[in-house]
Amino acid sequence: MPPTLLGRWTDSSALSIGVLGVGNIGMVHLKSAVAMPDVDVVAAADALPANRDRAERAGVARTYDDYTTLLDAEDLDAAVVALPPFLHADAVERAAEAGVDVFVEKPLARSTDEADEMLETAREAGIAVGVDHTLRYQPDMAGVKADYDDGTVGHVPYASITRLNDHPLGRPPADDAPPEWPLDPDAAGGGSLVELGVHCFDVLEWLFGDLEVRxxxxxxxxxxxxxxxxxxxxxxxxxxxxITLHCGTYQWEQLPEVNTRLRLEGITGTISNQDHLPENFYASAATSALSNVASRFTGSEPDVFGPTFYLQAHYDALADFCDAVREGETPPVDGADGRRTIELAETAYELAAAAEGDTLEAPEVTL
Structure with a gap:
């Protein structure tokens, strides 16, 4: 039987984790880690007081207003880097100085050059680097891969993937100003291609092997x-x-419930992630919440993200990273995987820029 929540918090053999950045995705990672057996979330850091308050309400004992202070003060096994992309390199460098393994929110870096520096720093320090590419952890994507690997549709000459999300400006009308960094390509590393496309690149190479951007x-x-x-x-x-890939962040009135669509056109049939989706993502959320409260008293494993399979994928990705750290193994989605998606994005940006620069010269007319 898994240990109780109290037992996880006090068990000295638990993997000690700090969460660097507890905004939206940082809180997902924090709540995932809190729900895991043999993991102790000892501290979290965020520049915003409201985010630190949320982390404390989620059960974190200590919070800091700066991630460097946390890394200096705490004795950690691993850190989750859920900071804006322009801080990833510094956070990994600081973690390397402390000998702390890192699980980095995508994109790993803003460029391949930056990624190379980060991975070299990690290699020299002997720390592991995992990256939160979660599409491959979603059950619908796993179902597509299982069908494809079984050869049920034979050769697949064509495939398509679309991934959509809300725009940083939010649903119209956009009343509140968003954070500045998501709209700054220098800070974020790019726009929608980096925000969403890198996930698609990762799952496509998981399916088909190395890709070439045409x-x-x-x-x-x-x-x-x-x-x-x-x-x-x-x-x-x-x-x-x-393969055709489209990704976009739009000002949706209502975001589609399924925001990623993957379709493989085989010579003997079609495979779609739509065929592997749960019947209803959220219907049992209230029941699950009640069962989680009960699990704290019974010692059973909480099903925190059961009804919301997007969040479950984040849980599974972080759990796999934690297992690899315990075993001293390379994370299943590692820094090289994260760098590869950035490399593909850079090639796409270069080709798009070249196409925009192409101009048709008017033919010379002689009379």
């Missing part, structure tokens, strides 16, 4: 510095599959 186009539906839509044409040489 063409790309970037779009802007709003007057902002970075693209809020991207379309990329890819080729998988190992399988002979041509």
């Amino acid at each position: 063409d790309a186009a970037m779009g802007q539906s709003l007057n902002i510095p970075a693209e809020d839509a991207a379309t990329v044409l890819l080729q998988a040489p190992e399988t002979g599959t041509t």
Whole structure:
């Protein structure tokens, strides 16, 4: 039987974790870690007092207003880096100085050059680097891979993937100003292609092996510095599959319940992630919440993210990282995987920029 929540918090053999950044995704990682057996979330850091208050209400004993202070003060086994991308490199460097393994929110870095520096720092310090690429952990994507690996549709000459999300400006009307960094390509590393496309690159290489970017186009539906839509044409040489990828952050009135669609067109049939979705993502949320409260008293394993499979994927990704740290193994989604998705994004940006720069010269007319 898994240990009780109190037992996890007080068990000296538990993996001690600090969460660096407890905004939206940071709180997902924090709550995931709190729910895990043999994990002790000892501290969290965030510059915003409201976020620190949320972390304390979630059960974290100590909070800091700066991640460097946390890393200096706490004796950690691992740290979750859920800071804005422009802080990832510094956070990994500080964690390396402390000998702390890191689980980094995507994108790993803002460029391949930055990623190379981070991974070299980690290698020299002997710390593990995991990256939160979660599409491969979703049950619908796992179902697609299982069907594909079984050969149920034979050769797949064509595939398509679309991933959508809310825009940082929020649903219209946008009353509140968003944080500045998501709209700053220098701080975020890019626009929608980095925010959403890197997840797609990861799951596609998980399916088809190394990809080649053949063409790309970037779009802007709003007057902002970075693209809020991207379309990329890819080729998988190992399988002979041509793939179209589209990702976009839009001002949805209501975001589609299923925000990622993957379809494989095989020669004997089609595989779609739609065929592997739960019947209802959220219907049992209230029941699950009540059962989680009861689990604290019975010692059973809490099903914190059962009804919300997007959050369950984050839980599973972090749990796999923690297992790898315990076993002294390379994380299943490691720094090299994170760097690879950035490399593909950079190629797409370069091709899109080159296409925008191409101009047709008017033919010379002689009379």
